[in-house]
Amino acid sequence: MKATKAGVGLLLVIALYYLLPLAFRGLWQPDETRYAEISREMLASGDWIVPHFLGLRYFEKPAVGYWINNLSQWAFGHTNFAVHFGSTFSIALTALMVYWLARRLWQDHRLGLTAAAIFSSCLLVYSIGTYAVLDPMIALWLAAAMCAFWQAAQAPRGWRKGLGYLAVGVACGLGFMTKGFLALAVPVLGVLPWVIAQKRWKEVLSYGLLALLGAVATSLPWVIAIARREPDFWHYFIWVEHIQRFAEDNAQHKAPFWYYLPVLLAGTLPWLALLPGALHGAWRERQAQSGAFYLLGWVVMPLLFFSLSKGKRPTYILPCFAPLSLLMARYATAWGGRVLKVNGAINLLFGLLCVVALAGVLAPWGLARHPLFGPDEGGKVLLGLLSFLIWAAVGGLTLRAPAVRWRWAALCPLGIALLVGQVIPQQVIDAKQPQSFIQTVRPQLENSRFILADSVGVAAGLAWELQRGDIALFERRGELAYGLSYPDAAGRFIREEGFSDWLRERCKEGSVALVLLLPNGESQIDHLPRADETFRRGRLVLLAYHQRRP
Numbered sequence: 356m357k358a359t360k361a362g363v364g365l366l367l368v369i370a371l372y373y374l375l376p377l378a379f380r381g382l383w384q385p386d387e388t389r390y391a392e393i394s395r396e397m398l399a400s401g402d403w404i405v406p407h408f409l410g411l412r413y414f415e416k417p418a419v420g421y422w423i424n425n426l427s428q429w430a431f432g433h434t435n436f437a438v439h440f441g442s443t444f445s446i447a448l449t450a451l452m453v454y455w456l457a458r459r460l461w462q463d464h465r466l467g468l469t470a471a472a473i474f475s476s477c478l479l480v481y482s483i484g485t486y487a488v489l490d491p492m493i494a495l496w497l498a499a500a501m502c503a504f505w506q507a508a509q510a511p512r513g514w515r516k517g518l519g520y521l522a523v524g525v526a527c528g529l530g531f532m533t534k535g536f537l538a539l540a541v542p543v544l545g546v547l548p549w550v551i552a553q554k555r556w557k558e559v560l561s562y563g564l565l566a567l568l569g570a571v572a573t574s575l576p577w578v579i580a581i582a583r584r585e586p587d588f589w590h591y592f593i594w595v596e597h598i599q600r601f602a603e604d605n606a607q608h609k610a611p612f613w614y615y616l617p618v619l620l621a622g623t624l625p626w627l628a629l630l631p632g633a634l635h636g637a638w639r640e641r642q643a644q645s646g647a648f649y650l651l652g653w654v655v656m657p658l659l660f661f662s663l664s665k666g667k668r669p670t671y672i673l674p675c676f677a678p679l680s681l682l683m684a685r686y687a688t689a690w691g692g693r694v695l696k697v698n699g700a701i702n703l704l705f706g707l708l709c710v711v712a713l714a715g716v717l718a719p720w721g722l723a724r725h726p727l728f729g730p731d732e733g734g735k736v737l738l739g740l741l742s743f744l745i746w747a748a749v750g751g752l753t754l755r756a757p758a759v760r761w762r763w764a765a766l767c768p769l770g771i772a773l774l775v776g777q778v779i780p781q782q783v784i785d786a787k788q789p790q791s792f793i794q795t796v797r798p799q800l801e802n803s804r805f806i807l808a809d810s811v812g813v814a815a816g817l818a819w820e821l822q823r824g825d826i827a828l829f830e831r832r833g834e835l836a837y838g839l840s841y842p843d844a845a846g847r848f849i850r851e852e853g854f855s856d857w858l859r860e861r862c863k864e865g866s867v868a869l870v871l872l873l874p875n876g877e878s879q880i881d882h883l884p885r886a887d888e889t890f891r892r893g894r895l896v897l898l899a900y901h902q903r904r905p
Contacts, residue, residue, distance in 0.1 A: 365472045368765055369450065372481055372772040373443040378436040379776045380485070381788040382819070384812025385834075387487040388789070391438040392815040394424035396824050404580050405588075409814060410824040411838030411847065414591040418577055419532040420489035433822065435790075438487045445491035446484035450475050452498045453677050457684065459505065460646040466688055469762060474680035476765040479622025481772065483670050489534055490670040496530030497674040500542040501653055505646075507562065508555065520562040524569020532574050536597055539570065541657045541674060548652035553645060591837060610667040615658060618669045622676070624705065625746070625767035626683050628698035633682035636690065647685070653678035687761060695761040699753035702767050706747025713739050728780045739778040745770030785893025786872070789816035792895045797821075799888065799899045804865025807849060810872040811835055813895070817870060829854070829869060855884050858900060867900040 382388050393408050406413045406421055423441040431437035450471040457467035474480055484491050500523050507519025523542070530538025550559055581588050623630050637644075637651035654675050661671045687695060717727040718736045728736050746767045753760045784791055793800065793816060800806060800817065806826050808814035811833035814826040830851045832839050839848050849857050861867050871880065873894045880889075886898035 364762070364765070365450075365454075365468050365475070368472055368475050369447055371769060372475065373446065373485060376772055376776060377439040377443060377485065378434065380435055380439060381776070381779075381784065381790050382435060382438060382487070382816065383787050384789055384810070384816050386812075387438060388812050388815035388819055390421070390424055390487050390489070391428075392819045392824070394421050394428050394438075395433070395819060395822065397421055397425050398428055399822075399824070404577065405584050407824070408835065408838065409811075409818055409826055409828075409847075411835055411844055412585065412841060413835070413838055414585070414588050415596055415834065416489060416534060417532045417592075418581075419529055420492045420534065423492055424487070439485060442484055442487055442491040445495040446475070446480065449491070449495045449498045449677055452495075452502050453680055456502050456505065457681055459502075459509070460650075460681070461685065463688075466684055469688065470681045470684035472762065472765045473626055473684050474677060476768060477622060477626065477676055477680065478624045478768060479618070479669065480673065480676050481768060483673050485772075486670075488670060490673050493530055493534040493538060494673045494677070496526050496533060496538055497541055497545075498677045500526035500530065500538075501545055501678070504542065504546055505649060508558075516558075517562060517565050520565040521569040524566035524571075525573050527566065528570035528573025531570065532577060535592065541660065544656040544660055545653040546649070547656060549645065549649040552641065552648060595837075609665055612662050614667045615662050615672055618672065619658070619675075622669070622672075623679070623683075625702045625750070625764040626698065628694050628701050629683040629687050630679075632690065632694055633679070633686040636686050637682050647682065650678040650682050654682070691758070691761065695757035696754060698761065698764060699750050699757050702750025702764055703747050703754060704750075706743045706745075706750055706767070709743040710740055710747065713743065727782070729782065732780060735778045735780065738774045742770030742774050742778065782893055785895050789813045789895060790820060792892050792897075793817060793820045795892065796890050796897045799890070799897060800868050802866055803868035803899070804902070805861050805867045806870070807868070808870040808872075813870055813872050829871075851883075858884055862900055862903045864902070866902045869898040869900075871896040871898070 382391055389408065393406055393413060396407050396410070397403055400407070403418065403422060403425065406416070406418060420441075423445070424438070427440040427444070428437045431440060453474045454467040454471040457470045458464065475484075503519055503522035503526055507516050507523060510516040510519050527538050527542055546559075550556060620627060620630070634651065634654070637647040641648040641651070658672060658675050661667065713736065715721050716723050719726050719728050719730045719732065749763055749767045749769075753763050779788070789812070797820075800821060806817060806821075806823075807829040808817055808826055809829040809831050811828065811831075814828060818824050818826045827846070828835060828839070828848045830849070832848060838844060858867060869883070869886075873880075873896060875894070880896060880898070883898065884900070887901045888897075888899040890897040890899070
């Protein structure tokens with residue numbers, strides 16, 4: 356009966372956190388608008404080999420992540436739900452793998468459900484799992500590879516072991532086709548400590564060729580296809596996307612070595628108190644419990660790898676949370692004791708601190724000189740306060756009987772999950788979620804023969820909403836600089852210095868719309884030709900130029 360209740364609870368967590376809110380979330384630029392538009396263009400063109408973004412070659416990632424999003428848009432249509440569903444689906448499958456591996460390691464059905472619930476409700480997992488990026492998909496393939504390796508390692512010699520290693524290769528191949536060579540390096544690093552401790556080198560070297568065969572067989576058809584279509588793809592993908600991003604001084608998103616420590620601590624909420632004991636317990640049991648040590652290597656080695664790389668983003672360490680959830684679930688059920696009460700206290704304190712910060716600092720009546728919320732957004736503030744009060748209340752309830760109610764902590768983020776789409780301040784929406792602005796000025800945009808934007812993310816939002824991939828870029832190339840360098844991209848980038856002449860000629864053919872995302876604190880647009888109509892909301896501005904007959 357207890358296991359049945361735990362299973363129902365896990366399904367409720369996934370439904371309430373991941374499925375129900377999706378349709379009510381706007382798309383954030385640049386990430387979500389980018390991936391929405393790439394898949395829309397793939398479906399519209401029927402070309403599933405070469406990724407295009409705003410009609411330009413886009414070589415930053417391979418194709419499988421886009422394919423998952425393609426299938427989602429094909430199934431659910433041109434909706435925000437469809438854009439987000441690929442990430443949510445990947446996290447749900449990863450949660451099932453967490454459950455499966457717990458059953459394999461400890462033969463405990465309820466422990467498996469608990470681990471899956473912990474994984475699904477971790478703040479970082481939930482935040483990324485409802486965000487339309489490729490990281491949930493690479494986390495899925497890496498979890499599949501690590502689960503397959505454990506299955507292969509425990510199988511007797513023969514075809515079952517060989518099949519397990521082949522499955523490792525297939526998962527790594529799919530990961531490679533989602534985000535590149537990262538999917539080949541991370542599983543090797545993750546299993547390395549366990550292989551050394553268990554002295555399994557001979558087996559790994561013997562059967563490793565099957566894993567390599569699986570990876571090659573999975574990825575080779577697309578690798579050859581895109582090389583034939585776009586010979587320059589692999590040069591850009593290997594040099595810019597891998598070497599520069601992870602090693603060189605000009606890597607994107609540079610951050611110090613310790614960057615992931617606060618990300619890890621915040622990301623494990625509402626289970627933060629379990630983190631130190633779970634890691635220490637796995638190390639302490641490294642001799643008696645080889646499975647726990649396997650999970651520890653899966654957490655620590657990728658974390659070190661990403662910490663050593665020059666470029667860092669919070670999403671990169673998502674693959675560490677599947678094994679971490681397993682370790683935390685086992686630690687809580689086996690040695691919880693006082694730490695369960697501490698976890699409840701942390702959640703109570705965190706919820707109350709967020710209430711104080713929101714009401715006392717960020718609200719229109721707060722202490723901040725420039726409050727995050729506007730004077731007419733008191734309702735949003737109240738919803739935000741309700742979200743964090745739910746977090747604090749659940750933490751308080753677990754304190755009353757921690758040994759019985761500690762699993763209730765999975766409900767702490769429930770208010771945030773259900774209400775976050777309704778509490779985003781308008782100034783954030785106007786800068787980061789362009790769909791609302793686009794809908795306001797949609798008639799002017801639909802009547803425009805030519806549309807330009809000075810932000811790639813906003814341009815992607817325009818292309819997605821209007822279902823047209825011919826949005827040109829104005830003044831800033833951004834991440835499309837490489838695609839714009841091809842001869843057939845001529846005319847897709849307009850410099851400000853030549854804009855007046857370009858505008859004069861294009862207005863003879865039809866109306867022109869220029870959408871600007873102004874920098875923070877800047878409001879002047881006098882340096883541009885005077886528009887026939889101007890629409891402004893927050894940092895977003897539309898300049899509409901009417902057609903002029905020659």
